[in-house]
Amino acid sequence: MTVTRGQIDRARVAEIGAREEAEYRRRTPKSAALFERAQDAMPLGVASSFQAYDPYPLFMTDARGSRIWDADGNEYVDFDMAFGVLAAGHSHPILAEALQRRVANGTCYTFPVEDGIALAEEIKARFGADLVRFSNSGTEATMDAIRVARGYTGREKIVKFEGGYHGHHDDVLVSIQPPRDAMGPDDQPATVPASAGIPRSRIAETVVAPFNEPEVLAAILEAHRGEIAAMIVEPVQFNIGVVPPEPGFLERLRELADEHGIMLIFDEVKTGVVLAYGGAVEYFGVQPDLLCLAKSIGGGVPIGAFGGRADVMLAIEGGDPDAGAPIASFDGSDRSELTSTIAYVPNRVAHLGTFNGNPLSMAAGLATLTRILTKDAYPKLHALADQLTAGCQAVLDEYELPGYAINVGPKGCVMFTPERVTNYRDFIGLDSELWTAFFFYLANRGILLPPGPDDQWTLSVQHTEEEVERHVAVFREFATELTA
């Protein structure tokens, strides 16, 4: 669908962008000084390269509810919510109390705890998963799920979708936002590494497909018949703004996975317990073989999880004794003399981690899921998000700006492009200069968005209608100035 819009004045965009960046520098001298110091301690001055942006990131000191404060004491209504981690909001009192109790009683045992069983049971119930394992991040969850799928199927290749992000391990750190001249033809996207240091041999096993193009995908799977272990997908592409699946796309993935014996993995790191009580599985009504969780399930504490079909997850035990067929052995060697947990069973898929299921994360996850993000939290989250999207769309319409507002559940954004984006190749057309002016304009007026057009706002149970109205009002001021 094309949205017809008036032209915007490029000189005006540049002028507002420069003025607002200067204002940002004026308001945040302590962040500038901390950034200066940080550069001598960490590459790019940050702990994760995602935190770096020009001219320097805000350094934060405090956050409560929907509010966050930077080192200069500036207060923001936080619509970033830690890249979507905080559907529960900052330091929810229920979570804070559960964590305080846990901190006083030991935070790491490397022995299992009952909270871990309860949290696994909660995830099973929400997502229709038979079995669950924990990790410490989304990266670990997708890495582990892919290994289980490979161990279960005995195949090595995987499919990922162009524009999708699944964490920073080698298998999937490809074709995230590939440059135009490297990305290959529409019907045969190239596998483009998104980092130096990734061996070519490693990513030779990763096949890239376009999102929302079921027929192209069918042809790609046919070309690799019998070779693909897993197809990993963000049910909504939330790392290129907001790109929902076209009607029927996820259902088609399910059919194609069944036809080819491929494990369908939903990467629900951003969607899980945010879009709905049962994440994208509930929201779209499509059941994957495996799913990956992180971010929101911990309420702000590091955590990851993956789970799914019993027969597939039992690859971690060495196979389902009731299923008859053993899990595919990777080399068939006799390891009976070896005693380590990893090597002892030849067909067993290793899933390991010192901090997996640690008492702190388990307490956080349990409090978040069973006492904060309960079923009755979702109508409010959806209503607030619809209010924000409708408000932003009204501004775009009134001022005829080239863009549209979109949300899926409590996550949304303004996409500054007149064309509806259905996959990464459309996303490249986004007006990043306009977006940057918009980001600084809002930040300088106390509305904090994630620092890049590839992310989106996330609402929490602690946001209010008034805060959403304020966000819309500041956007209206921006539009007024832009078109004056």
Ligand SMILES: Cc1ncc(COP(=O)(O)O)c(C=O)c1O
């Ligand atoms: C969809 C998706 N999968 C995986 C990850 C990786 O999660 P983490 O940063 O916790 O490793 C992210 C992070 O943004 C993500 O958005």
